[in-house]
Amino acid sequence: MSTSKQDETIIQVKNINKTFLNKIKALVDFSIDISRGEVLVVIGPSGSGKSTFLRCLNRLEVVDSGSIVIDGIELNDQLENLLEIRKEVGIVFQNFNLFPHLTVLENANLAQIQVRKRSKAEATSVSMSLLEKVGIVDKAKSYPSQLSGGQQQRVAIARALAMNPNVMLFDEATSALDPEMVGEVLEVMRQLAHEGMTMVCVSHEMGFAREVGDRVVFMDEGAIVEQGTPEKVFIQPERKRTQFFLNQVL
Amino acid sequence: MSTSKQDETIIQVKNINKTFLNKIKALVDFSIDISRGEVLVVIGPSGSGKSTFLRCLNRLEVVDSGSIVIDGIELNDQLENLLEIRKEVGIVFQNFNLFPHLTVLENANLAQIQVRKRSKAEATSVSMSLLEKVGIVDKAKSYPSQLSGGQQQRVAIARALAMNPNVMLFDEATSALDPEMVGEVLEVMRQLAHEGMTMVCVSHEMGFAREVGDRVVFMDEGAIVEQGTPEKVFIQPERKRTQFFLNQVL
Amino acid sequence: MIYMDNVKGNSLIKIPWFNLAVFFLITILAYWIDLRGTGFAHLFAPITGVGDAVGGLDRLLLGAAIGIAVVADMHAILILSKRYQVVLIWIELLIIFLSFFYSFGLDYGFIQKKIGFMITQGAVTTLYISAISISIAFVLALIGAIAKLSSNTFAIAIANFYTSFFRGLPLLVQVYLLYLGLPQMGWVIDAIPAGVIALSLCYGAYMTEIFRAGITSIDRGQWEAARGLALNNFQTMRLIILPQAMRVIIPPTGNQFIAMLKDSSLVSVLGVWELMFLARTQGQTQFKHFEMLITAALIYWVLSMGLEMIQSRIERKFKKVH
Amino acid sequence: MIYMDNVKGNSLIKIPWFNLAVFFLITILAYWIDLRGTGFAHLFAPITGVGDAVGGLDRLLLGAAIGIAVVADMHAILILSKRYQVVLIWIELLIIFLSFFYSFGLDYGFIQKKIGFMITQGAVTTLYISAISISIAFVLALIGAIAKLSSNTFAIAIANFYTSFFRGLPLLVQVYLLYLGLPQMGWVIDAIPAGVIALSLCYGAYMTEIFRAGITSIDRGQWEAARGLALNNFQTMRLIILPQAMRVIIPPTGNQFIAMLKDSSLVSVLGVWELMFLARTQGQTQFKHFEMLITAALIYWVLSMGLEMIQSRIERKFKKVH
Amino acid sequence: GKTLERVKSKGVLKVATSPNWPPQSFMNDNNEMDGFDVDVAKEVAKRLGVKVKFVTPDWSIITSGRWNGRWDLSVGSMTPTKKRAEILDFPVIYHYSTNSFVVHKDSKAMKMSDLEGKKIGVAAGSTGDLYMKRNLVIDAVNAPEVKYAFNTDDIKPYTMIAPALDDLRLGDGVRLDAIIDNRNAMIKAVENGYPFRVLDGVAFAEPLALATDKGDAEFNQKLDEIIQAMRSEGVMRNLSLKWYGVDNTKAE
Ligand SMILES: Nc1ncnc2c1ncn2[C@@H]1O[C@H](COP(=O)(O)OP(=O)(O)OP(=O)(O)O)[C@@H](O)[C@H]1O
Ligand SMILES: Nc1ncnc2c1ncn2[C@@H]1O[C@H](COP(=O)(O)OP(=O)(O)OP(=O)(O)O)[C@@H](O)[C@H]1O
Ligand SMILES: [Mg+2]
Ligand SMILES: [Mg+2]
Secondary structure, rough: OOOOOOOEEEEEEEEEEEOOOOOOEEEEEEEEEEEEEEEEEEEEOOOOOOOHHHHHHHHOOOOEEEEEEOEEEOOOOHHHHHHHHHHEEEEEEOHHHOOOOOOHHHHHHHHHHHHOOHHEEEEEEEEHHHHHHHHOOOOOOHHHOOOOOOHHHHHHHHHHHHOOOOOOEEEEEEEOOOOOHHHHHHHHHHHHHOOOOEEEEEOHHHHHHHHHHHHEEEEEEEEEEEEHHHHHHHOOOOOHHHHHHHOOOO | OOOOOOOOEEEEEEEEEEOOOOOEEEEEEEEEEEOOOOOOEEEEOOOOOOHHHHHHHOOOOOOOOOEEOOOOOOOOOOOOHHHHHHHEEEEOOOOOOOOOOOOOOHHHHHHHHHHHOOOOHHHHHHHHHHHHHHHOOHHHHOOHHHOOHHHHHHHHHHHHOOOOOOEEEEEEOOOOOOOHHHHHHHHHHHHHHOOOOEEEOOOOOOHHHHOOOOOEEEOOEEEEEEEEOOHHHOOOOOOOOHHHHHHHHO | OOOOOOOOOHHHHHHHHHHHHHHHHHHHHHHOOOOOOOHHHHHOOHHOOOOOOOHHHHHHHHHHHHHHHHHHHHHHHOOOOHHHHHHHHHHOOOOOOOHHHHHOOOHHHHHHHHHHHHHHHHHHHHHHHHHHHHHHHHHHHHHHHHHHHHHOOHHHHHHHHHHHHHHHHHHHHHHHHHHHHHHOOOOOOOOOHHHHHHHHHHHHHHHHHHHHHHHOOOOHHHHHEEEEEOOOOOHHHHHHHHHHHHHHHHHHHHHHHHHHHHHHHHHHHOOOHHHHHHHHHHHHHOOOOOOEEEEOHHHHHHHHHHHHHHHHHHHHHHHHOO | OOOOOOOOOOOOHOOOHHHHHHHHHHHHHHHHHOOOOOHHHHHHHHHHEEEOOOHHHHHHHHHHHHOOOOOHHHHEEEEEEEHHHHHHHHHHHHHHHHHHHHHOOOOOOHHHHHHHHHHHHHHHHHHHHHHHHHHHHHHHHHHHHHHHHHHHHHHHHOOOOOOOOHOOOHHHHHHHHHHHHHHOOOOOOOHHHHHHHHHHHHHHHHHHHHHHHHOOOOOOOHHHHHHHHOOHHHHHHHHHHHHHHHHHHHHHHHHHHHHHHHHHHHHHHHHHOOHHHHHHHHHOOOOOOOHHHHHHHHHHHHHHHHHHHHHHHHHHHHHOOO | OOOHHHHHHOOEEEEEEOOOOOOOOOEEEOOOOEHHHHHHHHHHOOOHEEEEEEEEOHHHHHOEEEEEOOOOEEEEEOOOOOOOOHHOOOOOOOOEEEEEEEEEEEOOOOOOHOOOOOOEEEEOOHHHHHHHHOOOOOOOOOOOOOOOOOOOOOOOEEEOOOHHHHHHHHOOOOOOHHHHHEEEHHHHHHOOOEEEEOOOOEEEEEEEEEEOOOHHHHHHHHHHEEEEEEHHOOOHHHHHHHOOOOOOOOOO
């Protein structure tokens, strides 16, 4: 992605801190602004706080301090704000969290019908077209336990996208996918980005980061070490830590 | 890995078939011989039967037909054979399956004490040295739910290795790991390979396959499409299907 | 279902010494407890050629006959398909039970005379009191469990008090308190409503704990996924958590329903003519109370088996795939 | 614990109209059920200045006093720390309960005279019969659940029959069958052993279902991981499955224990001097049996609270982190 | 008073009685209430000019008092003691019951004094229980004096008498040597095939009264009149002969 559309800030994160068990500092004074339509890729070593950051963005984790504003709405302890934001923010979890008692299609339909108040037929047509895009339309009637890892991950992606969110949070959204499939998912994501969707992707695959990212953020120990365009971060990293990390990459 | 030690067959798989729900053909007439000390990398699209193949190797799935012999022991419905084989075969699951009620250290110690009959002190020293190697020695007293995805995966690896198996089955063993960490795990695996451990790794990361594999098997729709040294499969693939698959790779 | 190891255990029954061992064990056991005089003697009379006669040989003969029968039976059962195996074993156990029973020498004519009324009046009353009560209890339990798991201190404290109080006091006392206590405040309540209220409150308290266990058994990830999709609390509970929790909730709830069938007999102290009341009154008049008790017991059992069948059907629905 | 949304609901109590609404509601309610003559009137006598006197104004005054008290109380409670909030609410509910109670005009002197014996003889007997029975039931339940979940048809059928039979028949009948039936076969059994055997068998059947639910609640992946590490069936059960299943098993097992305390009173028909037996017999001569029943009820409640405390301790141990 | 007004205005006399205490009151083969008490109640209602309706709450519920108009009268053969009179009113004694010992038919005991030191089953809290504990005071008017026939410390109380009968049925001395209870009930048991023998002689007799909820002197007065009338007209005697074969309406 090259066209950067830095016109309007949609996510504003200011000085957030998150500590687990009073000692594990997962996020330290973390701040970032994300523009509408931007694709942000977050990379960094295991345990550096990437997932925690994503989870804070729709308050699955509560920050200890700092503020988060999404689309002009403050993310605080007011239920209305929270539901409003969550409607617009989709998330794909690192371990998928599919609903095991529902079929693939029901997984994708559920929130559309309940939250977006779509009719069942309408929801099904949205779901089926997304399942088609990620290539598991033939598994629509299967249950999650009958799917392979990659198939589950694709269902999770389709389920989140079916809500037509403005912002998508991907936590290692392609880790269980083969390169072929990654290509197809990438295609979907590119399309979404063109349609103005904002995306925050945690990824370990540098190729992926390079391919889709408008901006790459390198995190370590709960803070941003370096950020910039993929070219800048991958090819001319400024910090020692970044250089060291990237040197390990195959 | 270049030194191929094709001297002795340790795993012999003959014409196994596995069908789910009477219609989904996960494995079709699948045969392969694996030599002692060999590192076999299995690649292929999502849903092609890679995990199913691994799971058949210690009878977590029962084959419909065909035979599997490991280290001279037939894998059949005799309990003694099965326990014998499982002692020698370690597995790292795609979704980790850590024991949530045990700490990281207890996870790694459990089978050593129960199955290998090691003393607690002995088991702990083995576990700690492995946790050290995969870089999570500081999380030894944490519970799985307190770990990041990559940390969990590393615990799963350490837990399996702690049993000193002759054969290790890795199902996407590095999917949740950042490149830096992959590098370290690779280091561990190389060492193990040198010590004569046989490994079967399912992977989506071609870099990984190239780096550690003695042989690469490309699967599609439950059967082997092509196999050979990484060089051969990656650089001069014979089959159209393989070429197509590899073209998608970033 | 226990995740099976896909291993056939060595089928014990094919090993000769196992069969021999079973035979001797059963024979000695049957000899020791001396089954002459029970229904067994009659069952085996055609083979052993003895009735209730006395003599050590008879006793041994009967024992051996039973021993052989058991071993033969095991082999016979294994020929059948799995489904019929279960049915057959059930029937056999029932026969054994009835044979023991036989030795009580009950007055079956008396039972026959009374059973009609016990069903039309007693069992019907029992069933409808139980059904109403368990329905109300179900709702109370749901509210109680959610209150206990909430973060509202008032809700937690009240729910805690509720479960402690209504589980702690004997149901009988609750029935008394309602029946005798409410009129003190100017509300004279009838026997059946008082019984239903007491049963509902008491079982609601027990089932609160069951629901609580069920809800907590659901993985945190399921809550997170539901939240991530902007479902509200009520939707999350109804569509995601409870359907999954049902697997854990149903079996102990079945317990409660079956137990309630029998606990509902406590309202008989208020003079309600339910099953146990009739059993006691009908029997005592003519000193046939053991007969009546057994009759009531069998009716209860039949009702329970009905519930068990319904339960296993519901369970199958909630189990499905995962 | 319900996974909380990390959202503070708008604290209702800070909104004036909510306080007003509560006040009017309580006042009207208190007026309607007319609390004069109950302990409440005495509680509020210093404020309202009336005893049990009659008159519409008194009634309204008492209602309003209670309304104000409730609202004031809610505010007072919120000042405390969470822990004390729960304690305080409990105490208040207890006072309300005792106030209702007061209207029964019980003979407290009589209770005082009898309570010592009821505890030393009655409660002790009840507790030890229950404790022995529940321990045996626990073992039976474990065996039963594993049998039911096994793939052995004999085991399944027998376990099925067991749970159906012993849950289906009323406990009273089981007690009788054992107590009167075993002597028919030459084994005269005492009251307490007969009771303990019946209780164990019956509760074992109920708990079988609870254990079954607990075991099936564990994810298949846990079995697979254990198998992958070459643990055998027994080790898997003991070290992996049961410790996790305990979270689901404990609450309904607590139910059973508490229920058993009271069901153990069925052995009183055999003349065992347990709590309920004493309650019934001590009161009967002087028609003071309501006093005795209440006393027994409170003793049962105290015992239950003890069990609840133990339960919550065990639960905390098994909950730990995940 | 209140009760009488209610009975009059509704035209129904609600009578609480036990369904399992033959031959005083029990449920007959047509599943209707029947027995001595029931006939007395019917006669009382007739003389009040109202219909009769029977309810069957537990003994413990009836004896808790505070009937709250759920029923008007108990015809339940209660022994009126002073303590009990704190809870219920006993307007009039309508018959007497006798208590005797029953033994297994194989027993060697022929008279009461043969039971010295034996194991006796009693209904807990009953007058029989108190008698065995040498603690029986029947402080009602006209109550006959209590004499004790023998001594034993081996008393086994039961919450209901039925299990005691079952225990005795197991054989002489297996679990019990004898039971003390209502003589008529014991005779009935023998008639119903229990392998028992009722010992000759009466341990003690007790007067049995109607019971009403506290506080309606007018109603009590009325009941007294009715029963006295039934006595003098010989109705009571006939009912007693019908159900017991003897006249129980006078103190022996
Ligand atoms: N619930 C929790 N309790 C305690 N510690 C936690 C918890 N969740 C996360 N942590 C810790 O916080 C740190 C950051 O975790 P996080 O999941 O954000 O890492 P990550 O960058 O996503 O890593 P990965 O790439 O391995 O998924 C880790 O050290 C982890 O152990
Ligand atoms: N328990 C099951 N029931 C039904 N179908 C199943 C089951 N397990 C696997 N399958 C199907 O079998 C096929 C092979 O699955 P498998 O898990 O082996 O794929 P995989 O190669 O590991 O894919 P991935 O790379 O996505 O993990 C898939 O189509 C999957 O849907
Ligand atoms: Mg993560
Ligand atoms: Mg897989």
